[in-house]
Structures are given as structure tokens and as C-alpha cells.
Amino acid sequence: xxxxxxxSYVQYLPRVFQQKAGETDEQFFLGRFLKAFEAMLSGxxxxxxxxxxxxxxxxxxxxxxxxxxxxxxxxxxxxAGWVGLELEEGLEYDGEQDNRDRALAxxxxxxxxxxxxxxxxxxxxxIVQLYKKRGTLDGLAEYLQVYxxxxxxxxxxxxxxxxxxxxxxxxxxxxxxxxxxxxxxxVHVILPAYSRSILQNKVQILQEVIRKEKPxxxxxxxxxxxxxxxxxxxxxxxxxxxLGGMTEN
Numbered sequence: 393x394x395x396x397x398x399x400s401y402v403q404y405l406p407r408v409f410q411q412k413a414g415e416t417d418e419q420f421f422l423g424r425f426l427k428a429f430e431a432m433l434s435g436x437x438x439x440x441x442x443x444x445x446x447x448x449x450x451x452x453x454x455x456x457x458x459x460x461x462x463x464x465x466x467x468x469x470x471x472a473g474w475v476g477l478e479l480e481e482g483l484e485y486d487g488e489q490d491n492r493d494r495a496l497a498x499x500x501x502x503x504x505x506x507x508x509x510x511x512x513x514x515x516x517x518x519i520v521q522l523y524k525k526r527g528t529l530d531g532l533a534e535y536l537q538v539y540x541x542x543x544x545x546x547x548x549x550x551x552x553x554x555x556x557x558x559x560x561x562x563x564x565x566x567x568x569x570x571x572x573x574x575x576x577x578x579v580h581v582i583l584p585a586y587s588r589s590i591l592q593n594k595v596q597i598l599q600e601v602i603r604k605e606k607p608x609x610x611x612x613x614x615x616x617x618x619x620x621x622x623x624x625x626x627x628x629x630x631x632x633x634x635l636g637g638m639t640e641n
Contacts, residue, residue: 401429402423459507514538526605535605545582549577
């Protein structure tokens with residue numbers, strides 16, 4: 393005979409409906425009938441190693457499916473569609489963990505236990521605010537920051553005067569000699585890259601972002617600076633400072 397714990401939903405019924413002494417599981421139809429609802433609502437199937445999260449727990453954590461940091465990787469394209477965003481595919485956008493999760497076939501697709509940061513996840517969480525700044529230099533800088541990573545330093549200069557000289561002015565970076573093309577701006581990125589393949593990949597991504605996000609009538613250029621060894625007021629190791637140089641792979 394089964395105990396009352398085996399049929400936990402039965403204990404909420406009047407005593408006349410509960411399992412009687414000497415009544416076997418096969419004879420106790422009501423307990424087996426309610427067990428199906430218990431498996432769906434509470435996730436208690438009674439099978440070792442095959443327990444699942446019930447509908448009650450899923451509804452309690454439903455808000456996590458709408459959090460870009462906690463949503464399962466399989467839900468990200470669907471979530472991006474809510475804000476009119478088409479996600480890029482690739483390891484550099486999804487990260488290793490999200491790529492691995494998509495290759496699995498779990499019994500249930502559940503929210504992540506802890507928030508995860510990837511390019512696509514960060515872009516989904518910030519795209520609505522970026523839409524408000526679309527077509528502006530500030531908006532482009534924030535958009536590039538998402539793809540370049542927090543360790544990169546981005547500066548955008550638009551040239552209204554042909555020649556500017558002063559403290560901290562570098563020709564070709566934030567100073568131009570001679571007339572510029574109409575509606576011209578330059579993007580200068582200090583990008584720590586530990587290998588040449590990472591650098592090439594990042595440059596391609598930034599070039600594509602500029603092409604898609606800049607106004608069609610503007611002209612632009614992208615300057616990439618890879619730091620090597622620089623100590624000073626703003627020299628932050630791992631941010632705009634790189635120790636050891638770059639490898640070829």
C-alpha cells in the first residue's frame with residue numbers, strides 16, 4: 393500500500409476519498425488519477441533522475457524568460473523579435489556556453505540559474521534605448537561598445553574644421569589636415585587583442601556595425617589602435633592597456 397506522501401494531492405480531499413487501509417495502488421483509482429495532475433503541476437513524477445519542473449514553478453519563474461541575461465539560449469531569437477532585432481550568429485556573438493546549450497536536447501528548457509553576458513544578450517537588453525539614439529554619434533558609440541566589449545575605448549570625432557591643433561591632438565586620429573569629405577566622421581577604437589585572429593574578427597564586426605548604423609549620407613573611417621605597454625593616468629591593465637603583446641593565432 394502506498395503512503396499518503398505518494399499521493400500528496402489526495403490529502404486535500406475529504407477522508408472518504410482517501411486511500412483506505414488494505415487498498416492497493418491498482419484499486420485506488422483516484423490516487424493514480426490525481427497523480428497525473430500532480431506530475432504536470434508540481435513536476436513530481438516519482439521516477440528517479442527524470443524529475444521535471446512543474447507548471448506551478450514555471451509560472452513562478454516566467455519573468456526570467458523575458459530577461460536577456462537569464463533567458464535560455466534557445467529563446468534569444470524569439471526574444472529579439474519582440475524588439476525588431478535580428479541577431480548575428482557565431483561564437484563571437486553567442487559565446488561558448490550559449491553555443492553548447494543549443495546543441496543539447498534537454499527535457500525542459502529552463503531559465504539560467506545565473507545571468508550570462510554575451511554580445512547578443514547585451515544587445516537585446518540595450519537595443520530599445522539605442523533605438524532612441526539611432527543616427528547620432530553617441531548612439532553609434534554605445535552600439536559599437538556592445539560589440540567591442542567593455543575593455544575597449546571608443547572615440548568618435550566629426551570634423552567641422554579642416555585643421556585642429558592642441559593638447560592631445562593626433563593627426564589621423566582626432567585631427568585632420570585638409571578638407572574632409574561631406575558629413576565625415578572617424579571612429580577610433582583602442583582595442584586590446586591578444587591574437588591576430590581576434591583582432592581581425594573584431595575589426596570586421598565593427599566595420600559591419602558602422603556600415604549598418606551610420607546615416608546613409610555620411611562618410612566615415614575606422615582606426616584601430618592595439619595597445620602594447622602603456623602606464624600612466626589612464627593606463628588600466630586589461631582595458632586600454634595590453635601586457636605581453638599580440639600572438640599570431
